[in-house]
Amino acid sequence: MGEMTIKDIAKMCGVGISTVSRAINNHPDINPETKEMINATIKEYGYIPNNSARNLKRTEAKSIAVLVKGISNIFFSSMIKVMEEEIKKRKYTMVLHHVEFNEDEVDVALQLVKEKRLAGIIFLGGYFHHSEDKLKKLHVPFVLSTIGCPPENFSKKGYSSISVDDEQESYNMVNWLIQNGHKNIAILCASPDDESIGKLRLEGYKKALLENKIEVNLELIMPMRPDMEQYSLQSGYDLTTQLLEKNTEFTAVYAISDMMAIGACKAIFDKGKKIPEDYSVAGFDGTEMGAFYHPSLTTVRQPVEDMAKATAQLLFEVLSEKSVHKHRIFPAELVIRESAKKI
Amino acid sequence: MGEMTIKDIAKMCGVGISTVSRAINNHPDINPETKEMINATIKEYGYIPNNSARNLKRTEAKSIAVLVKGISNIFFSSMIKVMEEEIKKRKYTMVLHHVEFNEDEVDVALQLVKEKRLAGIIFLGGYFHHSEDKLKKLHVPFVLSTIGCPPENFSKKGYSSISVDDEQESYNMVNWLIQNGHKNIAILCASPDDESIGKLRLEGYKKALLENKIEVNLELIMPMRPDMEQYSLQSGYDLTTQLLEKNTEFTAVYAISDMMAIGACKAIFDKGKKIPEDYSVAGFDGTEMGAFYHPSLTTVRQPVEDMAKATAQLLFEVLSEKSVHKHRIFPAELVIRESAKKI
DNA sequence: TTGTACGCGTTATCAT
DNA sequence: ATGATAACGCGTACAA
Numbered sequence: 001m002g003e004m005t006i007k008d009i010a011k012m013c014g015v016g017i018s019t020v021s022r023a024i025n026n027h028p029d030i031n032p033e034t035k036e037m038i039n040a041t042i043k044e045y046g047y048i049p050n051n052s053a054r055n056l057k058r059t060e061a062k063s064i065a066v067l068v069k070g071i072s073n074i075f076f077s078s079m080i081k082v083m084e085e086e087i088k089k090r091k092y093t094m095v096l097h098h099v100e101f102n103e104d105e106v107d108v109a110l111q112l113v114k115e116k117r118l119a120g121i122i123f124l125g126g127y128f129h130h131s132e133d134k135l136k137k138l139h140v141p142f143v144l145s146t147i148g149c150p151p152e153n154f155s156k157k158g159y160s161s162i163s164v165d166d167e168q169e170s171y172n173m174v175n176w177l178i179q180n181g182h183k184n185i186a187i188l189c190a191s192p193d194d195e196s197i198g199k200l201r202l203e204g205y206k207k208a209l210l211e212n213k214i215e216v217n218l219e220l221i222m223p224m225r226p227d228m229e230q231y232s233l234q235s236g237y238d239l240t241t242q243l244l245e246k247n248t249e250f251t252a253v254y255a256i257s258d259m260m261a262i263g264a265c266k267a268i269f270d271k272g273k274k275i276p277e278d279y280s281v282a283g284f285d286g287t288e289m290g291a292f293y294h295p296s297l298t299t300v301r302q303p304v305e306d307m308a309k310a311t312a313q314l315l316f317e318v319l320s321e322k323s324v325h326k327h328r329i330f331p332a333e334l335v336i337r338e339s340a341k342k343i
Numbered sequence: 344m345g346e347m348t349i350k351d352i353a354k355m356c357g358v359g360i361s362t363v364s365r366a367i368n369n370h371p372d373i374n375p376e377t378k379e380m381i382n383a384t385i386k387e388y389g390y391i392p393n394n395s396a397r398n399l400k401r402t403e404a405k406s407i408a409v410l411v412k413g414i415s416n417i418f419f420s421s422m423i424k425v426m427e428e429e430i431k432k433r434k435y436t437m438v439l440h441h442v443e444f445n446e447d448e449v450d451v452a453l454q455l456v457k458e459k460r461l462a463g464i465i466f467l468g469g470y471f472h473h474s475e476d477k478l479k480k481l482h483v484p485f486v487l488s489t490i491g492c493p494p495e496n497f498s499k500k501g502y503s504s505i506s507v508d509d510e511q512e513s514y515n516m517v518n519w520l521i522q523n524g525h526k527n528i529a530i531l532c533a534s535p536d537d538e539s540i541g542k543l544r545l546e547g548y549k550k551a552l553l554e555n556k557i558e559v560n561l562e563l564i565m566p567m568r569p570d571m572e573q574y575s576l577q578s579g580y581d582l583t584t585q586l587l588e589k590n591t592e593f594t595a596v597y598a599i600s601d602m603m604a605i606g607a608c609k610a611i612f613d614k615g616k617k618i619p620e621d622y623s624v625a626g627f628d629g630t631e632m633g634a635f636y637h638p639s640l641t642t643v644r645q646p647v648e649d650m651a652k653a654t655a656q657l658l659f660e661v662l663s664e665k666s667v668h669k670h671r672i673f674p675a676e677l678v679i680r681e682s683a684k685k686i
Numbered sequence: 687t688t689g690t691a692c693g694c695g696t697t698a699t700c701a702t
Numbered sequence: 703a704t705g706a707t708a709a710c711g712c713g714t715a716c717a718a
Contacts, residue, residue: 003457003482005694005695005696006695006696006697007695010705015704015705016704016705016706017695017696017697017705017706017707018697018698018699018704018705018706018707019703019704019705021696021697021698022697022703022704024696025697029703029704030703030704031703031704034703034704046453046477046480048453048454048457049457049695049696050399050457050458050694050695050696051395051454051457051458051696052394052395052396052398052399052457052458052459052694052695052696053395053399053694053695053696053697053710054695054696054697055395055696055710056393056395056396056399056694056695056696056697056710056711056712057695057696057697057698057709057710058696058697058698058710059697059698059710096441098439110389110391111391111394114346114391114392114393114394114395114711115393115394115395116395134389137389139346233631233632233635234631237635262632262635263635265635265637266634266635266637266639269637288576288577289576289605289632291609292576292580292605292606292608292609293636293637294608294609294612294636294637294638295637296609348710348711348712349711349712349713350711350712353689358688358689359688359689359690360689360690360711360712360713361688361689361690361713361714362687362688362689364712364713364714365687365688365713367712368713372687372688373687373688374687374688377687377688392711392712393710393711393712395710395711395712396694396710396711396712396713397711397712397713398694398712399693399694399695399696399710399711399712399713400693400694400711400712400713400714401694401712401713402713457695
């Protein structure tokens with residue numbers, strides 16, 4: 001037997017196909033008894049409707065896609081959970097999809113819109129510098145969540161966005177270090193061609209130094225190389241090891257992600273040094289792991305739950321045409337813990 | 344305009360639909376020139392074929408699905424990468440899909456098979472105690488990867504599996520602790536109704552105690568409660584905090600996952616104690632984070648890359664009918680690091 | 687080498 | 703309340 005179809009069920013129940021369809025989709029115009037009878041046989045024979053056929057036919061699927069950039073990006077997992085709740089709450093379905101670092105998220109989105117008849121899209125993470133005409137093909141409302149630096153040339157009316165002020169928050173962190181006596185502060189940052197959060201966080205660093213009349217020392221700027229896994233433990237470790245072997249003086253390492261900061265800590269420990277006695281370390285993100293690390297990580301916490309909630313809200317506001325696209329910037333929070341100290 | 348279809352492209356190019364189809368799918372019977380011309384216009388107008396329609400028509404899609412249990416399960420991310428390589432290498436497409444802890448992975452699989460015309464399935468993680476008749480509906484070869492304790496009543500010829508010997512490896516870890524002078528060893532384990540790796544790892548613990556003539560102290564067995572996020576940092580932290588407040592004596596904590604072990608460490612630090620001076624801590628999995636933690640984690644390393652590779656291999660062997668289903672058990676490795684010491 | 691026509695499994699529209 | 707039938711967009715057998 002080939003897989004069962006709606007026809008088979010219809011025959012078995014002695015009803016028409018459309019009646020079965022109505023039973024499946026909870027349509028109003030159906031006798032509760034026949035509906036129950038049909039559902040019973042469906043369950044009995046384990047019939048499963050073919051989603052491809054449904055998507056093909058359906059006009060609107062009441063589903064919204066979340067495209068996450070980077071598979072091992074644990075930073076987003078709590079956001080995703082919140083989003084799913086919000087989406088389900090509104091009787092929509094969430095379609096979660098991962099996008100590799102080298103994949104083009106807009107291309108993926110374009111495909112998905114066709115395949116799944118999406119009502120909307122949430123882009124989570126990534127860089128997002130896309131041509132305007134490509135974005136225009138996306139005839140579906142979308143919101144950029146925790147994605148920095150969208151191209152200024154693209155009219156901001158075409159989408160919503162949620163983020164923190166990466167430059168300002170980065171500034172705050174570095175400024176805190178400076179206020180606590182640090183002058184030679186190394187930064188583990190994104191590769192030079194980064195056009196997104198990496199760039200912004202580096203700018204914040206430079207700005208803080210500048211305003212405190214500290215000269216930027218290029219020796220202390222450690223960008224990730226393209227061959228490294230981006231924002232990873234290992235990259236933080238490698239960059240810091242390299243840094244330590246330079247013998248350039250510094251008292252603090254500021255990493256633009258918590259994972260890199262943890263990598264940095266390990267590199268410092270491996271050289272027989274202590275944190276925060278010998279070096280202070282600061283991160284960015286406010287991940288759970290940062291709180292559990294030992295020493296616990298001084299970092300910038302992004303209010304991920306709130307941001308996730310707001311992301312869904314913004315999208316649904318646009319969907320229900322209650323509102324036009326908006327851009328919300330959330331305040332982050334300086335979390336001072338054990339890994340950094342006053343000197 | 345409604346979205347573009349293959350018809351539109353055909354009209355624009357002045358050719359028939361099937362010619363366009365041939366161009367898209369790299370069929371042999373087509374003039375290279377027309378093919379190029381068609382591809383050019385496809386690119387120009389940004390036409391994207393509708394996947395639902397394709398899947399509906401296609402008999403076999405040369406795609407295999409990977410179903411991952413638990414979204415934040417970073418343990419699997421490196422495995423997934425390897426699998427993707429292996430799958431692509433064989434000109435198949437990987438469809439990655441997450442399954443919530445409360446979802447039924449077989450139901451999801453059943454759906455996906457219909458929707459995507461899968462050639463095969465890989466189940467990653469989870470518990471996997473499913474009724475035989477449900478499994479029988481899965482008319483597609485599948486392999487269970489790092490999933491413990493499949494129901495003995497299901498003929499092992501219906502699927503392949505890859506795993507470590509959870510009980511034995513767990514035994515080894517606990518035995519190592521005992522050999523190093525620990526007698527009162529607490530365990531952070533799965534909830535009592537767990538039928539899978541959690542159970543096996545607990546069995547290994549008990550067996551090690553028994554063989555060393557140490558009585559099992561129920562006070563030292565700390566199962567996760569159902570309301571906890573399973574195998575998480577927080578659960579490890581909570582259980583250990585509770586344990587410490589009991590004032591039952593112990594010198595070592597063995598957690599059945601690295602994340603829980605890290606949570607345990609934090610709980611110990613928060614009580615002002617030291618690792619490994621006051622308490623030894625051991626984990627299970629061999630995650631990257633365990634190596635980066637401070638102190639670095641003594642743990643059981645599963646050879647995830649090899650296992651991932653073998654998973655794909657086994658599946659493809661069955662697909663190409665070169666082989667029947669097999670069950671491979673990989674040796675894990677005791678990784679002795681800083682978090683545990685001899686007393 | 688190319689085009690026509692049918693059918694994949696479903697939902698939506700229209701009768702009844 | 704229910705059933706017949708026309709799409710949905712594509713792949714493919716078959717004809718040309």
